[in-house]
Amino acid sequence: MNTLTQTSAWRALQTHAQALNGTTLTALFAADPTRAQRLRVSGAGLELDFSRHKLDAETMQLLERLAAQQDWSGWRDRMYAGALVNSTEQRAALHVALRRGAAAPTEVRNALEHMGRLAARLRSGARRGATGKTIAHIVHMGVGGSDLGPRLALDALDGFRDTALAFDFVSNIDPTELDRVLKRSDPERTLFVAASKSFTTQETVVNARAARAWLAARLPQGTPLESHFIAVTGNRAAALEFGIAADDILPVWDWAGGRFSLWSPIGLTLMLAIGAPRFAEFLAGAAEMDEHFASAPFAANLPALMALLGVWHVNFHGAQTHAVLPYAQALAQLPAYLQQLEMESNGKSVDRAGEAVDYATAPVLWGAAGTVGQHSFHQLLHQGTVAVPADFVVLREGEGDPARHRMMVANAIAQAEALAYGRHDATLESWRHYPGDRSSSMITLERLDPRNLGRLLALYEHKVFVQGCVWNINSFDQWGVEYGKQLAASILTRLDGDLHP
Missing domain, CATH: 3.40.50.10490 (Glucose-6-phosphate isomerase like protein; domain 1)
Structure with missing residues (x-):
């Protein structure tokens, strides 16, 4: 029987999440003037700012405890060593070997x-x-x-x-x-x-x-x-x-x-x-993130932190979706790529032992490039009835006109701040009210080039893997895809020109 939800680490997080419900992001920032700097971590050339998540120092300690309990670092080391971490197919998951340069097989x-x-x-x-x-x-x-x-x-x-x-x-x-x-x-x-x-x-x-x-x-x-x-x-x-x-x-x-x-x-x-x-260069960037993931402690490990932030929202705040918002038109395809990476990897309902889980796993991932999304679905992010955690992906240096790029960055920061702090003015009508307290990460690249793209994609690969470790699921199979293929083949033989479903 799956016992994750019965562990002391899990129960401590449940209790802690309830206690935090009485505070706000605005209050958390007011209580800690160093918060914006303290909850900002760099690694392999990328920066993760997670200060706008509704959490505190105790949250991070409890999340680290949960990750350690689930042996995330042991699973990482076994994956890197070529162990058969894909248990249902008895295969290794050695994609990191593809970018080891002269040390590759x-x-x-x-x-x-x-x-x-x-x-x-x-x-x-x-x-x-x-x-x-x-x-x-x-x-x-x-x-x-x-x-x-x-x-x-x-x-x-x-x-x-x-x-x-x-x-x-x-x-x-x-x-x-x-x-x-x-x-x-x-x-x-x-x-x-x-x-x-x-x-x-x-x-x-x-x-x-x-x-x-x-x-x-x-x-x-x-x-x-x-x-x-x-x-x-x-x-x-x-x-x-x-x-x-x-x-x-x-x-x-x-x-x-x-x-x-x-x-x-x-x-x-x-x-x-x-x-x-x-x-x-693209491979080398990914290899740099591989090294960061292998060597950085949890508190400074970008993939591990991103993974546990996701677990915090999915399992302790009921988030069912996650938005990825690249503020770079060149990354417009990133949400579609991550949909497969995250949902095919962790969209599972049984654990490694084949037992049904009694907790949520991968959320629905969606998104679009900024600023385009601001004129379609950001209304829901700001004033909808469900809170959607989000990743903003931002470039310090853009392509083309610097003035227009500064507008892009300004819009990304503005959206993150509006989500976090809201707008509370008693003189305004209710429909102009922004509730705030909506969590987001800011992932910053110096610029978009082959090396940084490699770093970014490897970051998300390892994030997905750590979440699979915490949820005790196999992130490397996709049996939910296979059955549909088999059904389609059998149905095709029966259609025989009759295309009425």
């Missing part, structure tokens, strides 16, 4: 070198299509972890793109998405990257077959199509059977889960866009 270093060779030929124009024309257009085909990471990273680092190659992403099995891309594509100059660990993922394989048929119908009859495909997969045999040349198949491994695989050859499209040296 030989197979990883070989794969990165292979990526580099393929990228160099495509970026230089040496790689040509079947009719001899230079490849100029890359269409990345993947879904879930094979799509969301590359899509986010390419958008985030668009300012570092130094190639004439054009890029598109296709993930949905709905033919509309691929058809729209193909309408603006030149078959002689387009290359498809089919990214699927199993090379049986329905969306990716069906789209790759459709792309192959499109090429065959538009290139001279009998033209070999191998030069228009690269595969990233753990199923080399299936890729060869599809018709992809042996040297155009890059590996992925079962110890790197899809939502943790951007650092692997799944990130080929990013390397094509920014080049191998900058891709190495």
